[in-house]
Every structure is written in structure tokens, then in C-alpha cells.
Amino acid sequence: MAENSAMQIEPDVSLKSLNTFGLPAVAGRLVRITSDADVRRVVDHPDLGRAPKFVLGGGSNVIFTRDMPELVLKVEVMGQRLVEERADAWIVEIGAGERWHDAVAWTLDQGWPGLENMALIPGTVGAAPVQNIGAYGLELQDRFESLDTVDLLTGRTVTLDAWQCRFGYRDSIFKGALAGKSVITRVRLRLPKPWQPILGYLDLERKMAETGCTTPDARTIFEWVCQIRRAKLPDPAHIGNVGSFFKNPVVTPEQCRDIIARDPHVVHYPMEDGHFKLAAGWLIDACGWKGKTIGHAGVYEKQALVLVNRGGAIGSEVQTLARAIQESVYGRFGIRLEPEPVVV
Template sequence: MPDLPAVETNVSLRPYNSFGLPALAQRLVRVHAPEDVQRLLADPDLAAMPKFVLGGGSNIVLTRDLRALVLKVEIAGRRVLARRDDAVIVEAGAGENWHAFVAWTLEQGLPGLENLALIPGSVGAAPVQNIGAYGVELKDRFDSLDAIDLQTGAALTLDAAACRFGYRDSVFKQALAGRCLITRVRLRLPQPPTAVLGYLDLERRMADTGISHPTPRQVYDWVCEIRRAKLPDPAVIGNAGSFFKNPVVTPEQCRDIIARDPAIVHYPMADGSFKLAAGWLIDACGWKGKSIGQAGVYEKQALVLVNRGQAIGGEIVTLAQAIQESVYGRFGIRLEPEPVVV
């Protein structure tokens, strides 16, 4: 049997989470191929340890050291898998940087992911969260993925139905939470390409520039500009992007809130419900720019919580809970965090 991958001990996870929070991994293995996981699971001692899958670290809040075997996913590779009349199938290793992968597809002349540019994290984490931005969700472009069952070592292939995608949700946050390590992801880019331009920020760019039919590269550039203006660079200010999900309410709830706060930002959904802008709710409660300890609310976007320098995970959680209580007290809406608290 080939050698086991190297097992590192007491590894600092500060460089591997976008909040820059302090924590140690008791043991850490860098996974470069699916076979690495299967070799680990064949070792009785390592197989018996609890496992924690770590991708880009952009969707976690570390509040403690991890007394587990941390599987740091570093599986690389990008390729065009198939060209069909109605779509092109592209594949990427789970350890690839998501934004770099989006840029690569455009360089290949394959649009379809431009609305999802500059979302932090890895390709393997994208289906877990069902990432989305500017009118497009990952499920809209998803084909299938490969994974390893961390209990049995079996190789799995899941299609969109098996992934049970929801709003910032999937089977990997529900029934398969902690059970699978995603190794490769395949996406379906429609042919001919169809631009998604109905999001308010993009409509404003079209109006400001006079460009009614932007190219995929223009949409990509606009999305990058918009995100950079709103969101801090994790390399400069620790953060996990949007911290709370935008709540979805019934038409009756929306009418009630509008009656009290006519300026509330809201969007109609296809099923008749309404999505409310969580950042607006937080800002309306006066949280923008405020801090608890070293954890703060970003001055330019109330939806983003930041590490002001030496924050610990507990401070981020305390701030998030205070915001939740404040929003619930004023609007009767319970905000749900996007990142996983560990």
C-alpha cells in the first residue's frame, strides 16, 4: 500500500480561516487526491479520529482548538470535460480557488459564472453553501460532484437532486454534514450563454454606462468592482463575507414590516414570498461600525462582521448574537448566520 500522507501536529489554523481567528489543529493532513483520504481511512488509528474538512476557510468561525483530524483539501486541476449543443461541462478539483476558477472559465471563452466572481473560498465548498450572488446560485450551473464517504471510504457521485440545494443550503449541511469530503465539482455552462442582469446593482451599472447588452467580461468586471466596494479583502481585514442570510418572509410579514418601515429593501421571489436585505435590517438597528471587543461590523456594509485585529471566535459569536437579538426585537425576524461556528 502507498505511504500515508504526512500527518502534521498542532498546526495553527489562523492562516487557513478568512477571519484570521486563532485555533490549533491537533492533527492535519493535506489532501491532494481522493486516494489520500482512502489511505487515511485504512489506518485504524486515523480512521477512529473525528474528522473536520477544511476548504478555503471562508465560511467558518473558529471558537476553539480542533481535537480532530483536519483534512485540508488541496485537490487541484481544471479542465473542460465535454462540449454539447446545449452546454459545456467544466470540472475543477475541490481545492481550487473559486474566483480563480471563474476567471479561468472566462479565459476559455466559457461564460456562465461571471455573476459569482470574487466569492471567497474553494470550489469544493461552493456546493456545500450553494453560493450565490447577483441573481445566480451555484445550483443554476451545477452538473454533479465526486466525494468520499468519510465513514466507509466509498467514492460517491452526486447529481443536483441528490445535493438537495436550498438557499445557502445543501445536503452537506444537513444529512451529510461531516460525512463527506468533496473531491471534484462539475458545472454546466449553458450554450448559448444567457446573461443574468436583473439584479439592482447590475441594472444601475447598465444605466450609468449606457451599456444595455454587456459582455460576460463586463459583467465579471462590474461584479468585482461592486464586491470590492462593499466587502473588505480578507487578506487585509479578517472577515467571512456576508455573515447572515437574507431572511425570506411571507407576503403578510413583508406588508407588516413595510407599514412600519417603508424604506426596507425587499425583493419578490418566484414563489410569492419576499427576501429582505439583512444588511439593511442590521444597519437600521444602528450596528454599522460598532464593535464588541475586537469583533466589529464593517463600516461600509452592515452585513459583514470583521476581525479588527486580534479577535477570538467567541467575540465574533457574541457580536453576531447581539445583532440577532437587536433585529428580532425591532422587526420580529430571526437572522440566520451563513458561516459555521466551530
């Protein structure tokens, strides 16, 4: 959409193909956002400016349980460029509407490694900071420089650094104080020089043992991560899902010892602050949920952390299944699992 073009308001848009779980929902009104100016047009609009709004990226982190009376802002800001090359890093800027995996592949193609551990994470670049996405020992905040966001009240573009984004484990200010109040349009990432591989995860250690390659380059790690994820996780194009459905719970050393005493095989990882992260998928599997189904929503046969659409699922069925799993895990381990996706 050109800077001076009129805003297109699309009525009664089906969101089924715009969320990776493939859940039915209809947006009463939808506007596609391709620039900061598009957001300002919405803010300045006599009717839409005051309307409640819902920001939609790639739809890989949302569970629709109803139709959307809110104005849906579909973020489609594109573009990829090198902003600056420093002695210690490359700074790249990527439009919020670009697919995250495509952005990871693009940086590697340019010879700028550093994102390879986060290959194949579903969703868009703009959604990545909201969730502080992460995989295989790396989180977005580890590679974050800054982002641009447009305020939905004033229409002003504001640049936020990592501290202002308040990153936490699968968390940020965009899930708290700024939830529904701004639209991320561009993200800048810092890819450090010299490059250092991150290989501390069990699955990557297995790949090193299998291949005999103990000093993989970034492209090799990228390919390994893609292979691991494809073996474990269903492709949303074929089986509706949002990737990992629950956060890995973080517990105190005392809690971890207590669980290990009862279940010595529990998968756990030490954290820098002394806490331990437990594998939510292991906890769910231990409660016997792998492969189970409620209505048309089920638990994936190869990975208990992933809930899937068996065909024709609706949001309430996903909610019912998720709550049953939460109750089951709490009953056995005394741990409350927290969902990763936003439920609306």
C-alpha cells in the first residue's frame, strides 16, 4: 500500500486461514498494515480510531474461541536490510510481517550467522519480541537490538530497546503494559562477531555424536535444527497447531529435588539464576496424554507439548483439552502449566 493510498477496510473476513491452528473465526472488520502510515490512518479514522483493536501477525500464537468484533490489524510490513556493520556485530532490520524462518535463512544467506538455533519457529518477525521466542539455548533477547512500534492512541512511532521491552521467559511488555496498545512494525537484530556456536542442548549433542561433526558451522546447526523440529513437530500447513502449547515451567531447586525423588527420569535443565526448567512435554507425556483427543483437538503423537487440530476443531475444544492437561499435571506434580498462545 503506497503512503498516500486510501485505507482498505475489509468486512467479515474469515480468520481460519490466518491462524496456524486452523480455528474458525470471523473478523467483523480487518485492515492490512504495510507501513507506520497505515497505523496512523487507523488512529486518525473517525470511527476506527476509537474501536477496540486486535493485532494479528502470522497467527501462530493465538487460539480463537469466538468471532472478533474488534478491528483486526493484520501486520504485513515487509523488508530486510543491513542497517550497520560494526566491528563486533551486524545490525539487521526486518519488517514485522516477514516470516521468522525466512528471516533466519536470509541472514545466513548473507553470511551473517547468529539466529540458526531459532530456525523453523513459526510466526512473523513482529510477533517474535512479543513472545521472546527461543529454542535450543537461544532466545530473541540474546540477539535483540531495538524495534519500532506505533502507538495505537497517538499514532506516534516509538523505538524501544531491550530494557524497555521487559523481556522474560516467553514474555515481554507487549503481553503486559503494552498489550493491544501498539503495533510493532520493524525489528532490529544484533548478530555478534565473532560468531560462537550454541550447542549445549541434548538434541544438538546427539547430532554431533551421530555425524561425528564436533565443530559445526552456522549453516550445519541451521540444518540440524530444521531436521530435529521436522521430526518432532507437525507442519501447520498439514496439521493445525501453534507449536509448543505450554511454557516449560521454572521451579526452585527444592521443587526440582522433590520431583526427581518421585520421578528420577524427569527432564530438567539448570538455569543461570539457580532455578531449574522442567520439560513440559515430559510432564504431559508422563500423565499419559500423548496421542489423546478431546472432540477434534488432540495431543500430537510425537511430541506431547504440541496440541493439534484433528480436523474441524473449534477453539472451545482446544481450551477444554488444555485445561484437562493442566489439571492432570497439577494433580501429579503440583505444577501449573501456563499456555504459550494467547486465547481470545
